[in-house]
Amino acid sequence: MDILVLLPFSDDERATIEAAAPDGSRITYTTKADVTDEQVARAEVIVGNLAPARLAAAGHLRLLQLNSAGFDQYMAPGTLPAGAHLACAVGAYGQAVSExxxxxxxxxxxxxxxxxxxxCEHAWRDHGSVTTIAGARVLVLGAGDIGSHFAQLARALGAHVAGVRRHxxxxxxxxxxxxxxxxxxxLLPQADVIVSFLPSSPDTRGLVNAAFLARCKRGAYFANGGRGDLxxxxxxxxxxxxxxxxxxxxDVTTPEPLPADDPLWDAPNIFITPHVAxxxxxxxxxxxxxRITAENLRHLAAGEPLRNDVPLSR
Incomplete structure (x- = not known):
């Protein structure tokens, strides 16, 4: 199996992948900036979010293992060669994003x-009363891996946590x-904190609008770690x-990067980070x-269903 790895794995992480690869596999480690069309052309497995336009050269591709939980940009018909699988990295980011x-x-x-x-200004000021998450009613939109990690953290601090998901x-x-x-x-009028980890979809785009916000309890906090178009x-x-x-x-906005003159920067009581969670x-x-890559290499070699396999329109 020809495996092309585009991520900066440590020696131990490379060893995890190498132990799972079929005997006789060729594993090439490079970067997204340095990978060549020749390497893409011969790869049966690519690990990392290669630019969709470059997948046109991937004539032997059997699996694109993404390093992201999101996969929107790979969903257009014809982006992947016929028969190739797409797997995302759901399960990798729960701790990082929730913290x-x-x-x-x-x-x-x-x-x-x-x-x-x-x-930063060397100013000594008192900003008055504060609030706490202990005892707060926290509503988590999206109860997958990241949402569950967040719920456990908030619960440990004394919050009452409810989740919202499709089913x-x-x-x-x-x-x-x-x-x-x-x-x-x-649910919105009851929540002291609303946190979203929802993916981008036709049902979620623009969900947090004037009507949504008006239903929220006055004084509630809102956080978004999913997609900016929510x-x-x-x-x-x-x-x-x-x-x-x-x-x-x-941690997410529309567009990204957020232009320096966008009015969102200057809204009161807002804290923005540049999609780094x-x-x-x-x-x-x-x-x-x-570990996800290693698991999927074993599944692919055995002809078994893949972890985080994304259904594609052909």
Whole structure:
């Protein structure tokens, strides 16, 4: 099997992949910037988010193992060669993204963003009363791997955590209750914190609009670690300006990068990070991706169903 790896794995992570590869496999380690069309052309497995336009050369491809949980840009018919599988990296980012979003929310609750600004100005100011996540009603939109990790963190701090997903089903660890999306309008007025890890889809784009925000409890906090197109940003600005939403923590925006003159930057009580929660800054993310890759190499060699296999329109 010809395996092309585009990610900066450590020696231990490479060893995990090599142990799972069929005997006689050729594994080439390179980068997305340095990979050649010749390497792409002979690869049966590519590990990493190769630009979709470059997949036209991948005539022998059997599996594209993404390093991201999202896969939107690979869904257009004809992006992958006929017969090739697409697998995402769901399960790799739960710890990293959940810790990042929880930290952002706590910073807003404790005014630590304002105190950081004061620190940079050498200013000694008191920003008044703060709030707590202990005892708060937290509503998590998207109860997969990341949502479940977040729920466990918030629950450990004393929050009451409810989840929302397409189908209720079993209740994952960390959640007290699970609801479906059609119940969302009735849940919003009860929540002190609303956190979204929803993917981009026709049903989620623009979901957080003026009507959504108006149903939220006055003084609630909103956080988004899923996709930027969930939010109508002009409506969020208005909700922050009139104080209906106490604060917003965003790791994703529309567009990305967010232009320097975008009014979202200047909304009150907002904290924006540049879509960095789920990258490779936390080393365990790459370890998790290596393990997912190894699992799928074994499944592919055995002709078994793949983990995180994405259904494709051909």
């Amino acid at each position: 990042h979003l929880l930290t952002m929310i706590l910073m807003l609750m404790k005014h630590l963003d304002a105190y950081r600004d004061d620190f 209720a089903g079993d209740i994952p660890d960390g959640f007290e209750r699970m609801h479906t999306m059609d119940e969302l309008p009735d 939010v109508v940003q002009s409506d969020l600005i208005c909700a922050l300006e009139d104080g209906h939403i106490a604060g917003a923590a965003l 789920g990258q490779f800054h936390l080393p365990v993310v790459l370890t998790n991706i290596a």
